[in-house]
Amino acid sequence: MHRNMPTSPKIYHGNSTPLADAELAALIDAHPKPSSISEYSYGTAGFRYEAGLLPCVFVRMGIFTALRSASLGGEEVGAMITASHNAEPDNGMKLADSHGGMLDAAWEEHAVSLANAPDSKHALALIHTLSDYAKGNHPDATADGRLPKMVVHIGRDTRSHSPPLAALVIRAARAMGATVIDHGEVSTPMLHHFVMHANGHLLPSSIPQRCNESGYYEIMAMSYAALLRTGTVGSGGKRLPTTSTLVIDGACGIGASKVDKFQRIFAKLRAEGCTTGLPVLHTVNFPGEGPLNEECGAEFVQKQQLPPKLYSKSAAGVSKEYMTSFDGDADRVVFHFEDKSGKFHLLDGDKIAVLVSSFIQDELRCIDPDGKAVKCGVVQTAYANGSSTLYLKNVVKTNVIIAKTGVKFVHAAAHHHFDVGVYFEANGHGTVLFGPKFYDFIASADARLRGTPRHNRANIALRRLRVLPALVNQSVGDAMSDMMLVDAILFLRGWDLSTWARLYSDMPSKQAKVKVADRTVITTNDNETAATAPVALQIALQAAMDAMATQENADGGPKPRCFVRPSGTEDAVRVYAEANTQKGADSLASEAMVLIHKLCGGVGEPPQPLITNRL
Structure with a gap:
């Protein structure tokens, strides 16, 4: 029942005559901004938000x-209806620009302004401004006074309220004259x-x-198989007995039903004799088998550092030696396993970044030993574990x-910053970006190595690097793509997984938040590693870190660190x-919470000391 064929998208052509202002105003007024929302924010x-608060936003975002x-002169864009790792009652929208990545920052501001227009009169004024910009930017396409060609792709996750919300986006986009391509239930990365x-x-x-769902599976599966086939020669290239079956926790979301479709392609490859390295995929936690994202999925596993609850009947007796978890819309992935003693081990986005970056750099150095032709690097956030940063700098040397x-x-x-840029947030969202210099390097290496033995190590490296851009979803983090890459x-x-886990040991960490009357009293530097206001806060935090370094005798090793930042969605730090x-x-986090409460207008009673129960 989970292996239905990919469906073709539905195409809705836009109104031949876009709605007049009065009709457009009526459409907007039919879905007014809720009184409970002071301002919609774009995270x-x-x-x-909670799904019932979103019709206003979805109509306006369709427009x-x-x-x-x-x-963009008719370049195609997208809207994905999902609340990702949030619980079932929530929903939301992610906007994709024509390059497939996130919406341009300047247009993000326009989206927020339109979503928060108090009424149709103000909304129409913004719509006219954006329309005039589009016409002025592409005068050759607007000779008759109409807007240039418009095409919008729509996708949605498995939430019960996603179809009616999608219908609002489709109706509003068509009202403007846009063609809408509705892909139905798909993952965000798809x-x-x-x-x-x-x-x-x-x-x-x-x-x-x-451009379609079947093509998405095909290009990824074939690139994956091609990469595996390079393991028939060179170092490694063996499927360990304990890792022959990969168990995938789909978070009871869209990813489970989609990744399961790769099984059909794998079966075809096996029938053709292409068995090199292909694992058996055992997917659990399909849509409807349990509550979406509840006690399962990447967000739960990574934040709680606990194994996921397995709702599927097929999970009975399943091996937990090689497991991965997606989130609800399948743009995050983390790996985990239980050792022979039953102890749980997490390999999060930091570990993935280390594995992927070290692999790519090893292959590049086989062709370019000096490592000067292509600039590689890893982008982390302040939340990246300090041990991973030290490993990347000192061992991977990136x-x-x-x-x-x-x-x-x-x-x-x-x-x-990089010709090959790797990023993975600790939560498992990440990808690899390949710039123009990388493709030039591959072309140059191909010409130079042509005619050399196929088993030459540089030739193997070239074959591996050549397939990576097709295997990796460079538009956004993709749980299925990243899973196969890893x-x-x-x-x-x-x-x-145990060998991978032993590369380095994570420093113990603690996350918390403190409610404040106004989060804007706290500002940070550009990368959020230090508070710039209130000034006394950072001075006190640094003193606490220095005292902890002395207490733990951290000379020569990783230093204790602590940072704070205002929440993007609530009055909290x-x-x-x-x-x-x-x-x-725990002690450092507790001290930071007390300082925030004291210096930044904390709400309620002073925070109590934090204690981690798990050893």
């Missing part, structure tokens, strides 16, 4: 996405993939254009920069603390 990945497409591939002129020539928390910031930093690397190195012992991390 690091879009709007996200907005059409205008965004028009502003929707971003469709948008990226629909604008084929923006794709690197080495990546085949595949560049590391710290960016502001949020995928849109780390994605932009990876694109800007599995292939483990296979090529002959590692199981988030705290992260790290030390050489869990007791030290």
Whole structure:
């Protein structure tokens, strides 16, 4: 029942004559802004609220996405209806620009302004401004006074309220004259993939254009199999007995039903004799088998550092030696296992970043021993575990920069600073970006190595690097893509999860938050590693860190650290603390909470000391 064929998208053509202002105003007024919402905010990945509060936003964003497409001269854009790792009652929207990535920052501001327009009169004024911009930017396409061509892709997750919300977006976009391509239930990364591939002129020539669901599976599975086949020669290249079956926790969301479709392709490959390295995929926690994201999925596993609850009947007796967890819309992935003693081990986004970056750099150095042709690096946030940062700098010997928390910031930093930029937030959301110099390097290496023995190590490295851009979803983090990338690397190195986990030990950490009357009294530096106001707060935090370093005798080793930042969604301040012992991390976080409450207008009683129950 989970292996239904991919469905073709439904195409809705826009109104031949876009709605007049009065009709458009009536559509907007039919879904007014709720009185309980003072202002809609656009987080690091879009709007996200309780579903009943969203019709106003969805109507306006249907109009907005059409205008965004028009502003790009008809390049295709997307809207994904999902609340990701949130619980079932919530929903939201992530907007995809024509390159498949996050919405441009300037247009994000326009989206927020339109969502918060107090009434249809103010909304129409913004719509006219954006329409005039689109017409003025593409005069050749607007000779008759109409907007340029507009195409909007729509996707949704498995939430019960996603279909009616999607219908609002479709209706509003068509009212503007846009063609809407409705992909139905898909993962967030799939929707971003469709948008990226629909604008084929923006794709690197080495990546085949595949705009539909079947093409998404095909390009990824074939690239994955090609990477695995390079393990027949060279180092590694063995599937360890304990890692022959990969158990996938789908968070009772869209990812479970989608990743299961790879089984059909794998079966075909096996029938053709292509068995090198292909694992058996055992998917559990399908939609409807349990509450979405509840006690399962990447968010639960990573934040609670606990194994997921397995709702599926097929999970009975399943091996827990090689497991992975997606989140509800399948753009995050973490790995985990239980050892022979039953102890749980988590391999989060930090561990993935280390594995992926070290693999890519090893392969590049086989072709370019000096490592000067392509600039590689890893983008982390302040939440990255300090041990991972030290390992990347001292062992992998790669560049590391710290960016502001949020995928849109780390994605932009990876694109800007590196020819091959790796980013994975600790929560498992991440990808690899390949810039123009990488593709030039591959072309040059191909010409130089042509005619050399196929088993030459540089030739093997070239084959491996050549398939990576097609296997990796470069538009956004993708649980399915990242899962196969990690599995292939483990296979090529002959590692199981325990070997990977032993690369370094995480420093103990603690996260918390403190409610305050006004979160804007706290400001931070660009990468959020230090508070800039109130000035006394950072002075006190630094004193606490120095005292903890002395207490733990941290000379020569990782230093305790603590940072705070205002929440993006509520009047609260988030705290992260790290030390050489869990007791030290708890103590440092507790002291930071007291300081915030005292210096930043804390609400309620002073925070109580934090104690981690797990050893």
